[in-house]
Amino acid sequence: MSYFGKNIRKIRNVKKLSQQAFAELFDLKRGTLGAYEEERSEPRIETIIRIAKHFSISIDDLLTSELTVNKLLKFKDDLAFHGTFHKEKFTKIPCVTAKSEADYLQYYDKPHFIEDLPKLHLPINSEKKLRGYIISNLEMTNNDKGYCPKDVVIGEKIEQESYTKIANGNFVLIMVHDKLLLRKFYHAEEHITLRATNKNIDDIKIQLKDIKEMWYVKYCFLKRIPENHNVEIEQKLSYLEQEFMKLKENFK
Incomplete structure (x- = not known):
């Protein structure tokens, strides 16, 4: 039996995250996260790894034992914050x-x-x-x-x-x-x-x-930087100007 669903629900509660906020954090749909928490669906290994890595929890702890609140509080708490901020969505x-x-x-x-x-x-x-x-x-x-x-x-x-x-x-x-x-x-x-x-x-x-x-x-x-033909023209004009000044000096 996997404790994944129970554990991510407990993580959300400790971190005070809604299902929507938690799902967006890991590019999941809210319904998908709900299915995980209700044990109606099993997550991909990539999802398990990302969640475990983000909260500095071992995969073994995340899957095989029910995490306690005290244990969670010892883990990385980079989501704890106060106040609000504007989250831009792409x-x-x-x-x-x-x-x-x-x-x-x-x-x-x-x-x-x-x-x-x-x-x-x-x-x-x-x-x-x-x-x-x-x-x-x-x-x-x-x-x-x-x-x-x-x-x-x-x-x-x-x-x-x-x-x-x-x-x-x-x-x-x-x-x-x-x-x-x-x-x-x-x-x-x-x-x-x-x-x-x-x-x-x-x-x-x-x-x-x-x-x-x-x-x-x-x-x-574009993977490459496009050629800037205007820069090339400016460089050529600058070179011609320098050559012209040299010729002008020679005739003095």
């Missing part, structure tokens, strides 16, 4: 990675699978559904420009009736033919064209009915 965005992409193609419409995807926590205010995607190929790269591996794009869900409203040339994350593709979008009367930035990648023409999902790319985060 939007949690499910993100598709290279490791989860194959499973996403199969379970993209399963809420439980989406809930288990890793989350990006970003200061983005949006009531729309958002999806993150970590790029793992060079299809949208041209001479080191464009989107490169490890760059992240975030798309806003586009419903089927709005597919043709997307302006030509915009980037979309699209699921079609059992593939998840980041492409430029072009619409014609009878089909759409998906175009890569890499000139060696052929265009893909598909019918609207073949699209399973489409996300309009609104944000991107």
Whole structure:
């Protein structure tokens, strides 16, 4: 028998934390935490480790014996505070990675699978559904420009009736033919064209009915620092100015 549920309930009471506050601390849903406390569900090992580590409690103590209040008071008490503070909430965005992409193609419409995807926590205010995607190929790269591996794009869900409203040339994350593709979008009367930035990648023409999902790319985060061409120009102008001054001095 595991004492996990009883112990986390006792920890909450000692630390004066609501279920919601405790759940948010470890990226859990309030209902999930409630199920743990009522012993209707067993936690993942990752969750057990995070809670034990946070409160400096051994996993053995957390799982195999009922913790006493006196014992809890001896543990790390970094959550004890007085007064109130403003807690800023960032939007949690499910993100598709290279490791989860194959499973996403199969379970993209399963809420439980989406809930288990890793989350990006970003200061983005949006009531729309958002999806993150970590790029793992060079299809949208041209001479080191464009989107490169490890760059992240975030798309806003586009419903089927709005597919043709997307302006030509915009980037979309699209699921079609059992593939998840980041492409430029072009619409014609009878089909759409998906175009890569890499000139060696052929265009893909598909019918609207073949699209399973489409996300309009609104944000991107680059792993590298973009080249600042203005800085390069300023450096060249400065160099030319110095050379001009040298020539001017030589003619005096």
